[in-house]
Amino acid sequence: MNQRKIGLLLGDEEDWPTAFEALARWMGSTLTYRGETAQIEVERIRIHPFQLSAPTSYNLVIDRLAYWHYQPREWLKKAALVNGVYLLNNPFTFQSMEKHSAYCAMLRLGLHIPDTWLIPPKAAPDTEKYRRTAVKYHDLFNLPDIANEIGYPLFMKPFDGGGWRGVSSVADEAELIKAYDESGQMLMHLQAGLDNFDVFVRSLAIGPQVISLFYDPEQPQHGRYQIRHDFLSAEKGREARIITKVINAFFRWDFNSCEAILKNDILWPIDFANACPDIAITSLHYYFPWAIKSLLAWSLFCTVTRRPMHITMDIAPYFAIADSDLSYEDKLTEYEKLADAHFQTEEFNAFKAEALPQLDEVMWRLAQSEEFDHILVQTVQTTFPPHEHEQYIAHYRGLLRHWVEAEGG
Ligand SMILES: Nc1ncnc2c1ncn2[C@@H]1O[C@H](COP(=O)(O)OP(=O)(O)O)[C@@H](O)[C@H]1O
Ligand SMILES: [Mg+2]
Secondary structure: OEEEEEEEEOOOOOHHHHHHHHHHHHHOOEEEEOOEEEEEEEEEOOOOOOOOOOOOOOOEEEEOOOOOOHHHHHHHHHHHHHHOOEEEOOHHHHHHOOHHHHHHHHHHOOOOOOOEEEEOOOOOOOOHHHHHHHHHHOOOOOHHHHHHHHOOOEEEEEOOOOOOOOOEEEOOHHHHHHHHHHHOOOOEEEEEOOOOOOEEEEEEEEOOEEEEEEEOOOOOHHHOEEOOOOOOOHHHHHHHHHHHHHHHHHHOOOEEEEEEEEEOOEEEEEEOOOOOOOOOHHHHHHHHHHHHHHHHHHHHHHHHOOOOOOOOOOOHHHHHHHOOOOOHHHHHHHHHHHHHHHHOHHHHHHHHHHHOOOHHHHHHHHOOOHHHHHHHHHHHHHHOOHHHHHHHHHHHHHHHHHHHHHHHO
């Protein structure tokens, strides 16, 4: 029988991996697709020294660690190059494509990226070589002039971004100078601030599967994702999903989230390079089961059909569309075709229908089980202070019951 093994490369998360393992177990250890039966195993990956030529038993790895932990990151690269392992995500482009490159590429595709400048770091590296270079070649510049050109309010944030580190909202010149002084050696963007916006939408994408959710960044972590339907018109909802899928196909990312702001009927993507998107049950709540079953479906599709890992990008067809005379809407339609070809959307849907017809129902039953409730309780107990446990356990149980009712009806 065809043995396929999914590895989980994890940090301190317990909630989604436990739910993922449970769903895989509830689905049964074998599946049949096009007459072939595969034996599926899911295992957490251990970290240890490795020989560069060593074989591996994993066929696919879901990575949640490599964005900060370098030894397993290098193991992933070896696994892709030497062993042909499929990786969610692609460490090669995720590490070379920080937020800045992602803005530039999407600007080139004609997406609405807010006006953004890159400024030299406030504090220079303390080396003679840097000082001599700066004296010879750095132009003096007037930061308030740049800010005035962009207009207030604006955001000052690191060019590589992530986890709201070093992000400041800047209302005037005094705040601008203060934020720049505090940025130290970090390389910063100044970006036009989209204030008084209509909707903040965060789209979570796993392969070709995209869900666009109402997001309120002002709330504490557990209140950011909100259960709302129809907060975008059909047209804007489609646009948000296409943009997310296109970004991921362009960079060869499989598992990512995309933040976009809708203001005056224009959808502005502002943050769309998240190597390790948040899928905690305490953040996603109602939408958590969607994430778990989508992650399992895509992982199974990739590993069972032996989808090749796309290490390198193929940007020329995107740029050809970008440079054509098509309208923005027509370009999106063409980009989506490239993204669907990359993600094999049609084959994936056929695979789900044939090999995983019971997936929705199994997730629905799992979400009502004691095993699932235990995951929820444990996560609340490790996330919130003791005096809030009771309140939040009830809160999340309510949200998940709501999902069960909505799906069951
Ligand atoms: N141009 C902008 N307009 C309005 N809000 C912004 C803008 N840029 C960032 N923000 C706000 O700051 C938050 C963090 O910025 P973001 O670019 O998402 O950084 P990170 O990569 O650290 O998440 C966003 O979720 C949003 O609330
Ligand atoms: Mg963000």
